Amino acid sequence: MYCDMCGSDGELFKCRIENTELNVCNICSQYGEVIHKIKAPEPETPKPVSKPLKRSEVIQIIIPNYFKIVKNKREFMGLKQKELAKKIAEKESVIHNIESGHMEPNMDLARKLEKFLNVRLVEQYEEKGKVIATEDTGPLTIGDLIKIKK
């Protein structure tokens, strides 16, 4: 707490100075009438940190062996890369790059492939907002942070 008049730190008194109540130091209190001494403020108790919002974020990832799945399923269906490309309106080079693992399909393409080949190429992960600790569950484990949404 600081003196309202001179700004010095230390013991303060509540004083009436020119009809105004001010919290002032010992020196400044001489300019007015001391009402009472102000107790040193209690050490501030840390305010309970408001709980971070638990927001869930769904992360979609292409599964690591997407290229094998695409290749296997395409071959299983008896399609050439060119034919598959035509079916999903993509370039043959795109299919080639995907199957060789050189190009991870973007979500749109992955969805198209999933639909056409009837396979699963995208996995969804639900990532909870970065909550370090909550009152009810305690610190989160890695398992809590990343749960596979089924």
Ligand SMILES: [Zn+2]
């Ligand atoms: Zn003062």
